[in-house]
Amino acid sequence: MTALSLLPARRSVPGVFVALTLTLAIGWLVVLLDGGQLFNQSTTVSLLHVAAGLGLVAVGQTLVILGGSLDLSVAYVISLSTLVAAETMNGSDGAVLPAIGLALVVSAGVGLLNGILVTRFRVNAFIATLGVGLLLKGYLDNGYDGPAGATAPSLVQSLGYQRVGPVPVSFLLLIAVTAAAWFALSRTRFGHHLVAVGGDPEVARLSGVRNDRILVTAHILCSMCAGLAGIYLASRLGSGAPRVGTEGLYDLESIAAVVIGGTALAGGRGGVIGTVGGVLLLASIDAIFNQLEVDAFFKQVIRGVIIIAAVAVYARRAMRKAA
Amino acid sequence: MQTVQPRSLPLRVPRVRPGGVLPILAILAVLLVLVGIRQPDFLAPSSLMSFLGRSAPIILLAAGQYFVIVSGEFDLSVGSLVTAQVVIAARLIDSDPARTWPVVLLLLAFGALVGLVNGLVTTRLRVPSFITTLGMFLILVGAVYLWSDGAPKGGLSEEFRRFGRRAFEDVPLLGRVPYALVVLVVVAVAAVLLMRSDFGRTLVAVGDNPRTAELSGVRVWRTRTVAFILSGLAAAVAAILLGGYSGVSFQAGAGLEFGAITAVVLGGVALGGGRGAVVGAMLGALTLELLFALMNFYGVSGALRSTVQGGIILLAVAVSATRSSSR
Numbered sequence: 001m002t003a004l005s006l007l008p009a010r011r012s013v014p015g016v017f018v019a020l021t022l023t024l025a026i027g028w029l030v031v032l033l034d035g036g037q038l039f040n041q042s043t044t045v046s047l048l049h050v051a052a053g054l055g056l057v058a059v060g061q062t063l064v065i066l067g068g069s070l071d072l073s074v075a076y077v078i079s080l081s082t083l084v085a086a087e088t089m090n091g092s093d094g095a096v097l098p099a100i101g102l103a104l105v106v107s108a109g110v111g112l113l114n115g116i117l118v119t120r121f122r123v124n125a126f127i128a129t130l131g132v133g134l135l136l137k138g139y140l141d142n143g144y145d146g147p148a149g150a151t152a153p154s155l156v157q158s159l160g161y162q163r164v165g166p167v168p169v170s171f172l173l174l175i176a177v178t179a180a181a182w183f184a185l186s187r188t189r190f191g192h193h194l195v196a197v198g199g200d201p202e203v204a205r206l207s208g209v210r211n212d213r214i215l216v217t218a219h220i221l222c223s224m225c226a227g228l229a230g231i232y233l234a235s236r237l238g239s240g241a242p243r244v245g246t247e248g249l250y251d252l253e254s255i256a257a258v259v260i261g262g263t264a265l266a267g268g269r270g271g272v273i274g275t276v277g278g279v280l281l282l283a284s285i286d287a288i289f290n291q292l293e294v295d296a297f298f299k300q301v302i303r304g305v306i307i308i309a310a311v312a313v314y315a316r317r318a319m320r321k322a323a
Numbered sequence: 324m325q326t327v328q329p330r331s332l333p334l335r336v337p338r339v340r341p342g343g344v345l346p347i348l349a350i351l352a353v354l355l356v357l358v359g360i361r362q363p364d365f366l367a368p369s370s371l372m373s374f375l376g377r378s379a380p381i382i383l384l385a386a387g388q389y390f391v392i393v394s395g396e397f398d399l400s401v402g403s404l405v406t407a408q409v410v411i412a413a414r415l416i417d418s419d420p421a422r423t424w425p426v427v428l429l430l431l432a433f434g435a436l437v438g439l440v441n442g443l444v445t446t447r448l449r450v451p452s453f454i455t456t457l458g459m460f461l462i463l464v465g466a467v468y469l470w471s472d473g474a475p476k477g478g479l480s481e482e483f484r485r486f487g488r489r490a491f492e493d494v495p496l497l498g499r500v501p502y503a504l505v506v507l508v509v510v511a512v513a514a515v516l517l518m519r520s521d522f523g524r525t526l527v528a529v530g531d532n533p534r535t536a537e538l539s540g541v542r543v544w545r546t547r548t549v550a551f552i553l554s555g556l557a558a559a560v561a562a563i564l565l566g567g568y569s570g571v572s573f574q575a576g577a578g579l580e581f582g583a584i585t586a587v588v589l590g591g592v593a594l595g596g597g598r599g600a601v602v603g604a605m606l607g608a609l610t611l612e613l614l615f616a617l618m619n620f621y622g623v624s625g626a627l628r629s630t631v632q633g634g635i636i637l638l639a640v641a642v643s644a645t646r647s648s649s650r
């Protein structure tokens with residue numbers, strides 16, 4: 001929470017944290033009345049695990065959305081990264097570092113391709129990343145029918161299941177990545193330029209920002225975050241999973257988390273702290289419904305309503321400010 | 324057409340360039356030649372007719388998506404809407420032929436209602452359409468599973484299924500003309516006429532520059548909402564044909580939203596609105612279907628379909644984008 005007070009003055013406390021607190025309070029009460037306990041060890045741990053996976057992707061997604069772009073290929077990058085990592089390790093502890101390195105390099109390559117398509121070839125980000133996603137989907141569908149490779153036991157034990165008290169190592173990783181992204185956005189030239197490009201590309205260009213380079217960097221970072229999420233999932237599952245990204249709806253959910261966190265879909269406004277709030281909100285709703293044993297499909301309906309409602313509230317507030 | 328223009332003088336009259344559909348026609352022609360070389364039978368009237376009938380649903384969806392995209396928005400909910408419609412139809416008809424027509428009407432009304440909600444939330448509550456329709460996607464999929472406890476129930480009547488699978492037999496010259504194709508032609512003509520009407524011009528103007536349109540007295544929110552309703556209606560018709568052709572499943576509409584958007588973009592329509600023709604969008608869908616047929620003939624593994632699809636889209640869009648920026 002201390003990070004919040006360090007936020008630049010341009011924005012007040014993201015409303016998503018108010019929503020998160022309310023959700024947790026109400027959820028806790030309802031679960032209590034139902035005869036359960038929301039904040040016991042196992043629910044908290046699983047909540048944080050869910051948040052870690054989605055959070056890593058969403059933090060990366062925040063960067064491209066801030067820059068006025070978008071990445072629909074993350075789900076396939078995640079799947080690809082689990083496979084690259086697990087197949088390179090093939091169960092041996094000695095190969096952990098090369099495997100992680102290779103998975104990140106492959107992801108960065110995809111990000112570079114996305115970035116070049118969006119900037120040099122001026123392909124609309126929606127279509128460019130959708131197209132790259134389809135390219136990857138074909139590769140995955142063609143080459144893999146099921147799980148492949150094996151994650152090194154040491155990585156499964158550490159990143160996959162190790163925790164400090166109730167906090168999984170993976171969630172600490174998310175905090176570290178978020179802190180790095182926050183620092184990059186608010187304290188470095190790259191961050192200021194990225195927000196400028198997202199706010200008004202023409203003005204940014206005329207002020208001497210190299211738009212293309214900034215956006216390509218953002219895309220590379222976004223894909224690497226997805227790659228990192230893939231490595232985490234590989235260490236959770238113990239092998240590479242060719243469909244894990246798409247089945248988890250990581251592409252659309254990460255965008256939803258970013259937007260719930262108060263970042264404008266059009267770019268130029270928002271931040272990673274809000275995104276983590278959005279991720280925690282989605283994960284909390286999941287945890288509460290799991291505790292109440294609500295039907296999984298009903299959960300999805302509520303999720304859809306919440307996403308729309310959250311963004312409607314932001315839009316209302318922005319309109320009032322403009323008026 | 325000339326007589327209409329003076330009334331909308333303050334608008335920057337959007338010019339839909341006559342050459343707009345030429346690139347997609349060229350791609351289509353090349354694909355047809357390639358198919359002809361590999362599989363000459365395919366070009367015989369009867370097999371061509373049934374191919375067009377099979378492609379009707381995605382072409383209809385592309386037309387619906389076109390209205391939304393040209394007005395500057397997205398509709399990601401159409402795939403889930405198709406699934407929902409098919410499942411609803413099966414459950415409500417429950418193999419009783421007498422319920423066919425009421426259910427068809429109900430489906431159309433439901434499609435329009437979903438479009439209306441999408442449109443109102445997007446325009447009145449100012450939620451970006453990407454998020455609105457994504458939320459609607461989650462809601463529809465969840466609701467449909469919830470309503471049917473995880474497995475489709477009931478069944479479609481033969482009367483319902485005939486729209487998607489039957490045909491006019493023994494038509495002179497053409498042979499067999501699927502009902503789906505007739506539906507497609509009617510909708511296509513209606514769509515072209517609509518885009519030539521005042522409404523069509525307003526729609527393109529709204530997508531081109533909503534602010535200018537607003538200042539010239541267009542009620543932007545109303546125009547865009549109508550676009551969403553049209554997309555919902557197109558999804559309803561597509562669902563009726565698709566349900567008839569391939570039956571009931573939760574996968575009936577999976578991925579169709581991206582297919583439709585791809586087709587629209589392939590047809591030379593700019594994402595962000597204001598540019599492109601509805602014919603281009605429909606030809607884009609046809610091209611995509613033909614491409615898949617071609618890959619079948621050349622024995623490309625089904626798994627690689629998406630790779631080829633992705634490559635083609637990127638190539639087509641990159642080429643047109645670099646050309647228009649160098650001009």
